[in-house]
Amino acid sequence: MRTLSPAARALAARCEPRVNALARRMTRTVFEDLHGYAELPAEVKDVEITATARHGLRGFLRTAAAGQPLRPTEDGLRYFQERALQRAEEGIPLQLLLGTYTSGAHVLWPALTDAVTESYLDGQAAIAAERGEQRRSPARASLEGAGPFDAIEGPVLVVHLRFAARQPGGVALRRLVRRVQTALDRVFGTEVPALLDGSGGHALVPGRTELPDAATAVLREAAGPGLRPAATVAERTEDIPDAARVGTEIVRVARACGHAPGPHHLDDVLLEYHLSRSSAGSARIAALLDPLAGRQDRRATARALGLHPNSVDYRLARITELTGLDLGTPRDAALASAALLLGPRQAN
Structure with missing residues (x-):
């Protein structure tokens, strides 16, 4: 039988x-x-x-x-x-x-x-899962610094994506990840290795050094208007983990500073990023200007420098013209101070 x-x-x-x-x-x-x-x-x-x-x-x-x-x-x-x-x-x-x-x-x-x-x-789902894992594996290994790095050639554009809110698991998350993956492939015209979860993740694009102009719009169409992208470049594949960490920090600092959703670049949060690196002296430095709270005065500054107040205004305007820094804002004033402190050190 x-x-x-x-x-x-x-x-x-x-x-x-x-x-x-x-x-x-x-x-x-x-x-x-x-x-x-x-x-x-x-x-x-x-x-x-x-x-x-x-x-x-x-x-x-x-x-x-x-x-x-x-x-x-x-x-x-x-x-x-x-x-x-x-x-x-x-x-x-x-x-x-x-x-x-x-x-x-x-x-x-x-x-x-x-x-x-x-x-x-079930068979189709298993095939799709296997194919997805084949695409995630190089990204996971590179982001964790585990190699082998010959799977991805440098330089590598490391794209960090932060969703507006953490997504729950299940079908909704799988659909979101699939939409974002499709958008990444569309933006860069190739299959992009990516590692995404409920909060976002990273994508690696070999041979690229910047986001295309249309990237943010396409990615937000897939993930929602609150998506925050940031891009960093790893000159060598061994540098991918560090580049990914920097991208994550850029977005974190931008969110903490109240910046509108990006795309974010290091130059956009340069001072904030620098100051957010904690050290043993961070608290003491932060407290140094407490006595000056509410005491800034243009005329007092002019008297201290032996200048007419209009001269102070002129010189501030000239600095803005030459450097792009507006010393009338706390951020640019702090950035100028950091530049003065770091300048001699860099020259030496």
Whole structure:
């Protein structure tokens, strides 16, 4: 006798947990169309006939799942012979009895079809997951500094993406990641290795050093208007972990400073980024200007320098013209101070 294929055995095994539901469907819906079935006592329909249907389904599916020949055994036949004798004693017509068996077989086929569909979709999902992991693996290894680095050649544009809010897991997150991955591939015209989770992640683009002009709009269309992208460059693939950390920090600092969603670049938050590097003296430095709170005065500055107040204004305007720094703002004034402090050090 022909043996069942492994696929057929797996199909039967997938259907076996549904035996109870299939038996209830047979006795409560399908058999109701048989002439005379509705007049049977509820105990016979809901208990005895349901048990017979369940026994037959489970025996068939277990035999198939085990790869055994699909032929009735002596014990199996005895069970149904006993039930047939019981139905005869109850006066149930033979036509009705046989109708339950033939109708029951028709219920099994849709269940098998559903199982085939599920198996197919599971297979597709597994293939997609494997393909996605093949694309994530180089990004994960490079971002963790684990190599091998020959999978991605430098220089590498490291794109950090921060979603507006952390996304929950499940289907919604998978859909979001798929949209963002598709947008990355579209922007750069190639399959982009990326590692994304509920808060965002990183993408690596070999041979590129800057985001295309249209990148932000395309990525926000996929991830939402609150997406914050930042780009850094790793000249060597070994530098990718550091570049990724810098990109993450750029976005963190930009958010903390209240900047509108980017794209963000290091120059946009240069001073803030520098000052956010904590050190043993950070708290003491931050407290140095406390005595000056509310005491800044243009005329007092002019008196201290021995100048007319208009001269102070002129010189401030000239500095702005030459450097682009507006010393009337706290940020640019602090940036100028940092430049003065670092300048001699860099020259040496």
